[in-house]
Amino acid sequence: MEMKPKQLVTLNINERTYEVPLHPRDLLVDVVRKEVGLTGTKKGCGQGDCGACTVLIDGEPVLSCLTLAIACQGKKITTIEGLADAKGELHPLQQAYVQHGAIQCGYCTPGMILASKALLDRNPRPDTEEIKRALAGNLCRCTGYKRIVEAVEAASETINKEGVK
Amino acid sequence: MFLNNFEYFAPQTPEEALTLLDRFGDKAKVLAGGTDLFLLMKDKLLQPEYMIDINQITGFKGISYEPGQGATIGAATKIVEVERDAIIREKYYVLHQAASELGSVQVRTMATIGGNSCNASPAAETPTPLVALGAKVVLHSLSGKREMPLAEFILGNRKTALKPGELLACFILPEPLPRSAGRYAYIGLREAMEIDAVNMAVYIVLEDDSRTVKDLRLIMGSVAPRPLFSREVSALLTGKEPNPALIEKAAEAASGEASPISDIRGSAEYRHEMVKVLARRLLQETYTAAKEA
Ligand SMILES: Cc1cc2nc3c(=O)[nH]c(=O)nc-3n(C[C@H](O)[C@H](O)[C@H](O)COP(=O)(O)OP(=O)(O)OC[C@H]3O[C@@H](n4cnc5c(N)ncnc54)[C@H](O)[C@@H]3O)c2cc1C
Numbered sequence A: 001m002e003m004k005p006k007q008l009v010t011l012n013i014n015e016r017t018y019e020v021p022l023h024p025r026d027l028l029v030d031v032v033r034k035e036v037g038l039t040g041t042k043k044g045c046g047q048g049d050c051g052a053c054t055v056l057i058d059g060e061p062v063l064s065c066l067t068l069a070i071a072c073q074g075k076k077i078t079t080i081e082g083l084a085d086a087k088g089e090l091h092p093l094q095q096a097y098v099q100h101g102a103i104q105c106g107y108c109t110p111g112m113i114l115a116s117k118a119l120l121d122r123n124p125r126p127d128t129e130e131i132k133r134a135l136a137g138n139l140c141r142c143t144g145y146k147r148i149v150e151a152v153e154a155a156s157e158t159i160n161k162e163g164v165k
Numbered sequence B: 001m002f003l004n005n006f007e008y009f010a011p012q013t014p015e016e017a018l019t020l021l022d023r024f025g026d027k028a029k030v031l032a033g034g035t036d037l038f039l040l041m042k043d044k045l046l047q048p049e050y051m052i053d054i055n056q057i058t059g060f061k062g063i064s065y066e067p068g069q070g071a072t073i074g075a076a077t078k079i080v081e082v083e084r085d086a087i088i089r090e091k092y093y094v095l096h097q098a099a100s101e102l103g104s105v106q107v108r109t110m111a112t113i114g115g116n117s118c119n120a121s122p123a124a125e126t127p128t129p130l131v132a133l134g135a136k137v138v139l140h141s142l143s144g145k146r147e148m149p150l151a152e153f154i155l156g157n158r159k160t161a162l163k164p165g166e167l168l169a170c171f172i173l174p175e176p177l178p179r180s181a182g183r184y185a186y187i188g189l190r191e192a193m194e195i196d197a198v199n200m201a202v203y204i205v206l207e208d209d210s211r212t213v214k215d216l217r218l219i220m221g222s223v224a225p226r227p228l229f230s231r232e233v234s235a236l237l238t239g240k241e242p243n244p245a246l247i248e249k250a251a252e253a254a255s256g257e258a259s260p261i262s263d264i265r266g267s268a269e270y271r272h273e274m275v276k277v278l279a280r281r282l283l284q285e286t287y288t289a290a291k292e293a
């Protein structure tokens, strides 16, 4: 099939509007990284197995390596760059990951944190099992999961104490 | 890792989708969650020229329940919605269990219940409990609608009864009978995100005495090209009060009926054993739950 020229599509990413030229076949992970220039979102396996490409769409965690960017028109996309507040203050989850040593190479971290955020937004006081279940689709090859779970527990405490979202 | 080039359509109504499907025939693919489709396309096993995204068709989405009538689940309903739905949890617990076990939360957020059956993988999670519940599917085409049991819709590995130009619109679940219960379990290689080596669902209805089995369906997944209904287990236990000895006999029978293959997720021999383990456990659990229902 002959290649048609790219079409302009409006995407709402981190509460900003972007007009992005794309082909229907373009995957959200590639558009976010290459066209929009937000490289926090990582591409690992490209097959749904590792979770590194996790972003939130309307608050729910999805795999951007298996999502067409064109199908995201009219939806709210949140990437890791959208978590810090306007002043650049890190989200409690980001702070907790840093403080608890839940990051080593950091490749899994954006996806891990967004999956954690989706969990805490639905369930602000998850138990350890619930945290493990919510992160089952995010693989980390360096840190080990114990510190990651601890970081989510700590962030959950902070959020419940301070009422941050 | 790239998808081939295609033209993209996001119809708003079933009629628009069916018209597109009719026009493009086998050059088109239906896109639901994409969690199976895009993997095949990335491997270049499929290269559709037209993509028909059914996610904006509200008529294909959502769960409704009518007391005495049963439930309807739109084909494009996400697995995560099935997992979280209060009625499904209360009335069709066996389906709730299977939906909670599918992939990761990301996959469940994307994947649809219709895609799970249309993809017709022998290891799929939700067809097993749906067949145990006696679910029917409703298929739409430009020439009308037809209905059939899900058990007849899934024909084998990656084969369904869908004809060219047809879409799966919804599943219909019958109202659960009094004194009935269903339970699901699987065995895989790790606790999450694995492909099932064996999965199983049991549905039991008891007589007025709340002890004698009136009707029983044991369905196995991943041990045959499509969900396998164990006739022998039904024959052994119907009209009886299951006890450990009877359940052991039934578990042996189920294992005998299974026709698994050997692959990286387990040898055929291992799978036969696991059928026994799951059948023993699920028959007991479901029977207890039905007595308490
Ligand atoms: C990482 C990962 C883990 C997974 N784990 C599991 C698991 O544990 N258990 C499991 O069962 N599956 C698993 N899967 C497989 C997959 O997620 C499911 O089979 C899912 O339900 C497919 O649904 P979908 O909406 O994504 O289908 P799609 O990929 O969109 O479609 C699948 C096929 O069905 C067709 N189709 C879809 N909907 C319709 C319709 N309404 N009418 C006609 N045709 C239709 C499509 O054209 C396509 O051929 C996993 C997948 C991934 C990527």
Ligand code: FES
Pocket (backbone or CB within 6 Å): A042, A043, A044, A045, A046, A047, A048, A049, A050, A051, A052, A053, A054, A063, A064, A065, A066
């Ligand atoms: S890159 Fe998307 S899941 Fe691995």
Ligand code: FES
Pocket (backbone or CB within 6 Å): A102, A103, A104, A105, A106, A107, A108, A109, A139, A140, A141, A142, A143
């Ligand atoms: S920190 Fe390196 S993969 Fe998780």
